[in-house]
Amino acid sequence: MAYADQDGMGTNRLVSVVIVLLLHAFLGYALVTGLAYDAVISIKEKMTVVDVKVEEPPEEEEEPPPEPEKQIEPPVVSPPPMVVTVTPPPTIRTVDTPPPAAPIVPTAAPPAPPPPAVISAAKPRGNPGNWANTNDYPSRALQQEREGTTGFRVTIGTNGRVIDCSVTQSSGHADLDAATCKNIERRARFTPALRNGEPVQGSYSNRVRWQIPK
Structure with missing residues (x-):
């Protein structure tokens, strides 16, 4: 075949x-x-003419140009809001500075004070109630039946006798007040006041109550 x-x-x-x-x-x-x-x-x-077409090789398709790379834009990030902190100015306090103290200058020690004097008050001799009695009541005050109390104060000399008498509280009757000092000056005797053992002038205060005997 x-x-x-x-x-x-x-x-x-x-x-x-x-x-x-x-x-x-x-x-x-x-x-x-x-x-x-x-x-x-x-x-x-x-004649029948047959055209034989020679097939041309297909043209190579041109590859499309590569697409340009898209640039990836970075995301837009908004910056954080700015916080402005305003600090107040510091408060300045003015402190008055006291002037410097004057230097202490040592001084000589003062002389020692003398020892306190020892004073003893004048004391009455005998009973003061005998310095004025009923027989010394002024006759007119007795007739008018006037009574009262006279306060007195006497100054005593170094010999113990009354130098002066003054009324410190009136009885309300001048004749009763006068009779009080008159009899005190005549009859009151005292042991004089002493200062460090030496007799000095002193004072004495008391009261005489004039009252008509019942």
Whole structure:
């Protein structure tokens, strides 16, 4: 089978070559004789010309240019709000500085005070109630039945006798007050006051009550 097919194919190819040669020879003759145009037309009508288009290799499609990389924009971050802290100025307190104290100058120690004096008050001798009695009552005051109490104060000399007498509280009757000092000056005797053992003037105070005996 293989050989038979090969022989048939060779005969067909040979016949085709011969026909082509004949056509070329005819066309050359027609051209030479001026009948080329008519002959070509008649042959064209009789022959079916099959245009064999040679497929051109497909054009390589150009790869589209790479899309430009999109730049990723960084997110917009709003800055935090600025907080301004206003610090009040410090309060300045003015402190009055006292003037410096004057230096203490040591002074000489004062002399020691003398020892306190020892004083003893004047003391009456005997009973003071005997210095004035019923017999000393003024007659007019006795007749009018006037009574009262007279306060007195006497100054005593260094000899113990009364130097002076004064009324410190009136009885309300001048004759009774006068009788009081008169009898005290005449009868009162004292032990004088002493200062460090030495007799000095002193004083004494008391009262006389004038009362009419029943």
